[in-house]
Amino acid sequence: xxxxxxxxxxxxxxxxxxxxxxxxxxxxxxxxxxxxxxxxxxxxxxxxxxxxxxxxxxxxxxxxxxxxxxxxxxxxxxxxxxxxxxxxxxxxxxxxxxxxxxxxxxxxxxxxxxxxxxxxxxxxxxxxxxxxxxxxxxxxxxxxxxxxxxxxxxxxxxxxxxxxxxxxxxxxxxxxxxxxxxxxxxxxxxxxxxxxxxxxxxxxxxxxxxxxxxxxxxxxxxxxxxxxxxxxxxxxxxxxxxxxxxxxxxxxxxxxxxxxxxxxxxxxxxxxxxxxxxxxxxxxxxxxxxxxxxxxxxxxxxxxxxxxxxxxxxxxxxxxxxxxxxxxxxxxxxxxxxxxxxxxxxxxxxxxxxxxxxxxxxxxxxxxxxxxxxxxxxxxxxxxxxxxxxxxxxxxxxxxxxxxxxxxxxxxxxxxxxxxxxxxxxxxxxxxxxxxxxxxxxxxxx
Numbered sequence: 001x002x003x004x005x006x007x008x009x010x011x012x013x014x015x016x017x018x019x020x021x022x023x024x025x026x027x028x029x030x031x032x033x034x035x036x037x038x039x040x041x042x043x044x045x046x047x048x049x050x051x052x053x054x055x056x057x058x059x060x061x062x063x064x065x066x067x068x069x070x071x072x073x074x075x076x077x078x079x080x081x082x083x084x085x086x087x088x089x090x091x092x093x094x095x096x097x098x099x100x101x102x103x104x105x106x107x108x109x110x111x112x113x114x115x116x117x118x119x120x121x122x123x124x125x126x127x128x129x130x131x132x133x134x135x136x137x138x139x140x141x142x143x144x145x146x147x148x149x150x151x152x153x154x155x156x157x158x159x160x161x162x163x164x165x166x167x168x169x170x171x172x173x174x175x176x177x178x179x180x181x182x183x184x185x186x187x188x189x190x191x192x193x194x195x196x197x198x199x200x201x202x203x204x205x206x207x208x209x210x211x212x213x214x215x216x217x218x219x220x221x222x223x224x225x226x227x228x229x230x231x232x233x234x235x236x237x238x239x240x241x242x243x244x245x246x247x248x249x250x251x252x253x254x255x256x257x258x259x260x261x262x263x264x265x266x267x268x269x270x271x272x273x274x275x276x277x278x279x280x281x282x283x284x285x286x287x288x289x290x291x292x293x294x295x296x297x298x299x300x301x302x303x304x305x306x307x308x309x310x311x312x313x314x315x316x317x318x319x320x321x322x323x324x325x326x327x328x329x330x331x332x333x334x335x336x337x338x339x340x341x342x343x344x345x346x347x348x349x350x351x352x353x354x355x356x357x358x359x360x361x362x363x364x365x366x367x368x369x370x371x372x373x374x375x376x377x378x379x380x381x382x383x384x385x386x387x388x389x390x391x392x393x394x395x396x397x398x399x400x401x402x403x404x405x406x407x408x409x410x411x412x413x414x415x416x417x418x419x420x421x422x423x424x425x426x427x428x429x430x431x432x433x434x435x436x437x438x439x440x441x442x443x444x445x446x
Contacts, residue, residue, distance in 0.1 A: 003223065003231040007216050012125045014206035015115040016068060018061050021088035025055055025187035031162050035190050036100040043412075046321055048192045050098040051199065054165075055187040056172055057091035059180060064089060064112065067179040071119040091172045091184065095199045100159040107139040108204040113175050120178050129213050142167050194403075197396040243275045253278030261300075262292030265367035291356060291389060295372075301333045303444050307437070353392045359384040376418040379405035388418075 028034070035052055042048050062085040093108040114131035118124065139145075143157045143164055169184045215223070223231075243250040254274060258281035272280060302310070311327035355361055357377055362370055372387025380391055380402065391406065392398045409417030426434050 003220050003228060004216065006231050006233070007212060008126075011209065011212040011216060012115075014209045014212060015111045015125050015128050017206040017209075018064055018089040018112055019110060019204045021055065021058055021090050022189065025053075025189045028054075028186045028188050030186075034100055034160075035188055036096070036098060036159070040190070042192055044192070047194055049195050051191050051193045051197075052096040052098075052100060053189050053191070054094040054096065054160075055090045056093070056168060057176075057180075057182070057184045058088050058187065059090070059182050061085050061087050061089050063182075064116075068112075068116060068119065071116065090187075090204075091176065092168070093204050094160070094168075095201065096160065097156070101156045102143050102145065102160060103156045104140060104145055105199070105201055107136060107143075108201055109135045111205045111209060113172075116179060117175060126213075126216075129210070138171070142171070191397070192404075193397065193400050197400050200395040200397045202395070243278050250275060250278050253282045258282065260293040260296075262294075262296035264292045265362040265370045267363040267366060295389070298334060303441060305331050305333045307441055350392045350394075353390045354381045356389040357381055357385045357387055357391075359386045362386055373418065373421075376406055376416065376421065379410075379415070 036050065040050070042050065065085050089110070089112075091110055091113055094102060095106045095108070096102055109132055111128055111132060114128045114135075115125055117131065118127055143160065145157045146153070146155050148155065165186055169186070172184055173180075220228075241249055243253060254277055258278075260281075271277070310329065310331055312330050314325050314327055316323055316325045358381060360383065364370070370386050372389060374386050374388075377385040377388045380388075388406070391402050393402060407417055407419050409415055409420050424431060425437075426432060
């Protein structure tokens with residue numbers, strides 16, 4: 001098997017990555033008023049705007065998977081360990097500004113539709129990128145996007161109309177006519193976002209898809225050594241050690257030198273057995289205990305560095321309305337205290353990030369007092385949170401959510417933000433405890 005074959009297979013799998021249908025979307029009644037026409041007030045009109053997203057179609061993922069299997073003539077019977085296919089997916093999305101206007105980047109068709117078309121036509125999936133590009137060009141015509149003139153020209157269409165949405169539905173019906181019998185509805189959601197926030201255009205398709213197509217086009221001669229090794233079909237086992245057979249090495253791996261300084265607040269009766277603990281200690285650290293280790297390690301580094309040597313003075317950045325800024329980190333003491341989760345599934349990595357703060361991931365009986373600023377992290381995940389251990393960031397929307405749901409409070413619901421807590425401790429004139437906390441840190445440093 002060639003490395004090119006591996007990439008082709010990987011790309012083909014990513015084509016059929018079915019996007020999740022967000023349950024927060026609501027169905028629009030045909031020919032009714034659009035959400036942007038209501039002019040709903042903003043919570044923070046100085047810095048924010050409304051952004052609207054329209055989804056077209058809602059179809060069970062299981063039905064899509066069944067059609068793909070039928071076209072591939074899959075004859076294998078399902079097994080007990082097959083994960084059930086649950087949830088719904090959609091065909092395309094349209095991102096609109098506060099006035100319901102699209103721009104050249106507004107339209108996102110789902111790749112799996114064109115993948116199914118290729119299977120119907122007995123064509124290779126290499127044609128999918130071209131089909132997506134053609135759909136993008138057709139979109140600019142359907143929604144009257146002005147042609148490119150120069151970098152300063154605004155390329156926005158007029159506010160979308162029901163006539164245009166009906167055209168979109170007919171376009172999607174034509175693409176899916178061979179396998180979809182469910183009427184295509186239009187769904188919408190409105191979000192308040194910062195004015196300079198870039199829209200997330202990758203939520204409907206795998207963000208690996210374009211990169212994989214580029215790599216396939218370049219050919220193996222352009223690949224670096226690390227990437228070639230990553231795609232290798234053989235595994236070098238020469239450097240591996242069997243801890244069950246090599247007892248002296250096993251004893252070495254469970255030495256107190258390798259025992260993490262922190263431990264995840266899980267039930268103590270369900271710890272790793274000896275060989276597992278040795279392998280984990282020497283290799284990468286089990287995810288949750290690794291996270292606990294990092295929390296303790298950072299605390300020690302902060303205590304060692306001290307509060308006065310972490311940040312430089314505030315750097316102010318002037319903006320059209322007000323200003324922003326940042327504090328530059330002046331020490332590298334925290335550089336080696338992080339975890340990188342690498343995966344070809346963005347949702348899986350995000351799920352890990354959201355799982356760590358969940359109260360379901362700890363033992364509330366043995367660790368009933370576990371609380372790492374839980375009062376301020378509750379809005380970052382679904383369900384109850386026990387602390388600020390991690391947060392889903394990355395794209396503009398996630399970063400905006402973090403700002404609004406953690407850093408800033410919700411005055412309407414009387415929910416304090418983390419910024420409010422810091423101000424109450426360090427900046428409020430009648431309760432400034434800065435000196436007290438600095439003294440405590442200096443005392444511990446001794």
